[in-house]
Amino acid sequence: MSDQEQSAEQKREARVGRAVTWSVLAVMAVVAVGQLELWPLTAFRLFSETRTADQTRLELVAEHRDGTDQPLLVSETNPVVVTTDRQFGDLPGESEEVQREMVLAWLSVSGVDPATVASVRLDRIAREYDEDARTWADVDRTTIVSVDP
Amino acid sequence: MRRLWSRIDERLVAPGPGFRVAEIQILLAAVIALRLATRDWSLIAERPAALRDGLTVMSWYTGTPTPAALVAVQVVGLACALLVFARVRPHLAFIGLWIAFTSLTALWGSSGKVMHNDVLTVLVASVFLFASTPHASGWRDVRVRYGWPPRAALAVLAMAYFVSGAQKLVHSGPGWVFSDNMTWVLRLGLSAHLSGGARPVAEDLAHAVAQYGWVSASLAGGALLLELTAPLWLAVRRTRLLFVVSVTLMHGSIWLFIGLDYWAWPLTVAAVAVPMSLAPDRALWRRAEVVSAAGAPRQ
Numbered sequence: 394m395s396d397q398e399q400s401a402e403q404k405r406e407a408r409v410g411r412a413v414t415w416s417v418l419a420v421m422a423v424v425a426v427g428q429l430e431l432w433p434l435t436a437f438r439l440f441s442e443t444r445t446a447d448q449t450r451l452e453l454v455a456e457h458r459d460g461t462d463q464p465l466l467v468s469e470t471n472p473v474v475v476t477t478d479r480q481f482g483d484l485p486g487e488s489e490e491v492q493r494e495m496v497l498a499w500l501s502v503s504g505v506d507p508a509t510v511a512s513v514r515l516d517r518i519a520r521e522y523d524e525d526a527r528t529w530a531d532v533d534r535t536t537i538v539s540v541d542p
Numbered sequence: 543m544r545r546l547w548s549r550i551d552e553r554l555v556a557p558g559p560g561f562r563v564a565e566i567q568i569l570l571a572a573v574i575a576l577r578l579a580t581r582d583w584s585l586i587a588e589r590p591a592a593l594r595d596g597l598t599v600m601s602w603y604t605g606t607p608t609p610a611a612l613v614a615v616q617v618v619g620l621a622c623a624l625l626v627f628a629r630v631r632p633h634l635a636f637i638g639l640w641i642a643f644t645s646l647t648a649l650w651g652s653s654g655k656v657m658h659n660d661v662l663t664v665l666v667a668s669v670f671l672f673a674s675t676p677h678a679s680g681w682r683d684v685r686v687r688y689g690w691p692p693r694a695a696l697a698v699l700a701m702a703y704f705v706s707g708a709q710k711l712v713h714s715g716p717g718w719v720f721s722d723n724m725t726w727v728l729r730l731g732l733s734a735h736l737s738g739g740a741r742p743v744a745e746d747l748a749h750a751v752a753q754y755g756w757v758s759a760s761l762a763g764g765a766l767l768l769e770l771t772a773p774l775w776l777a778v779r780r781t782r783l784l785f786v787v788s789v790t791l792m793h794g795s796i797w798l799f800i801g802l803d804y805w806a807w808p809l810t811v812a813a814v815a816v817p818m819s820l821a822p823d824r825a826l827w828r829r830a831e832v833v834s835a836a837g838a839p840r841q
Binding site for chain 1: 551554555557585586588589590591592593595596597598599644647648650651653654655656657658661664665668669672674685686687689690691693694697698701702705706708709710712713714717718721722723726727729730732733749
């Protein structure tokens with residue numbers, strides 16, 4: 394290969410390098426500025442919201458036909474399923490059909506027989522931190538939505 | 543400004559030795575193989591279709607894969623990693639490894655929560671999908687095609703950490719450091735295991751740190767400063783190793799205090815930044831007589 398050909402080849406390699414590098418960085422920047430989540434493209438919002446003492450959590454509770462209540466512990470042994478609790482907040486906004494599908498799925502992964510359940514309610518629970526006991530205590534409970542499975 | 547831009551461009555596309563691309567590709571393949579091998583991917587099959595959520599590269603696939611199919615992808619990925627280590631069709635094998643890992647992690651994370659644990663590895667490794675890898679006889683070659691991929695990987699690392707820090711300022715402002723934010727992060731993290739989250743390793747130490755506001759604020763300040771200055775640490779060869787140590791301490795403390803497994807992040811940083819902290823003529827695991835610091839082969 395002549396010097397001229399070698400130089401042209403190196404220039405072509407540099408163009409590829411520039412195109413790949415700046416394209417990847419530009420896509421990362423657009424996703425970050427647009428606050429988009431298109432995994433693996435992410436806005437990298439890791440702990441970006443400030444946490445305070447005012448905390449609430451959502452809990453799904455199965456109301457059994459015998460009158461007892463059972464909080465649904467969504468498959469604590471399966472790390473894939475356990476994070477589906479992040480979708481509890483989506484439940485009120487879904488159609489009745491989708492609500493029923495989701496609730497049946499959560500009953501299934503929690504090991505609860507739907508035939509024994511009259512309804513499943515979604516509660517928002519306000520929590521307070523007890524500095525002496527070093528634990529969070531539930532102080533208020535409001536039902537947001539109730540679904541008949 | 544134009545001169546600065548021109549200098550950055552010159553550095554990005556300066557020629558580099560073939561062995562550096564190969565080293566980083568092998569180390570990234572090792573990180574991915576470790577992640578692939580140490581997780582039970584068949585658990586994805588237990589998630590009902592109704593509970594799948596989030597936009598990912600795998601959103602086009604709406605079914606629920608069988609455990610056998612998931613394990614098959616895992617095995618193919620690990621076989622590809624072995625080919626990368628053995629330098630048998632390393633580029634093709636790396637693409638296969640990346641596709642297997644990205645598919646499985648995308649499916650794993652499609653449960654409603656954006657999972658960042660493996661995202662840095664996937665993004666940094668994506669640069670090497672476009673990189674030429676030298677044959678065994680070409681490790682000593684110094685070419686532009688071997689120079690830009692390691693630097694592009696450094697740039698992706700720098701961007702990821704910088705954006706992560708910038709988002710904290712955008713969404714919370716200085717209060718992310720100077721309020722009692724970190725105290726509540728710790729206290730919430732310490733109770734996460736009660737609702738299926740991870741259990742921290744150093745619970746008592748985390749409680750102690752949360753109790754003293756100035757200690758938790760210092761932790762927050764140190765983490766934010768490290769993230770925002772990542773491009774500077776990674777731009778200078780001599781501070782890259784220090785950055786590896788610093789992020790290992792940061793992610794290690796997160797694991798100790800709130801139990802979150804972010805080990806893939808420091809491992810990915812190390813896979814790129816450790817070889818790139820060496821003099822350009824010094825290979826990570828081969829003898830140093832291959833090329834000069836200027837990039838020309840030594841006589």
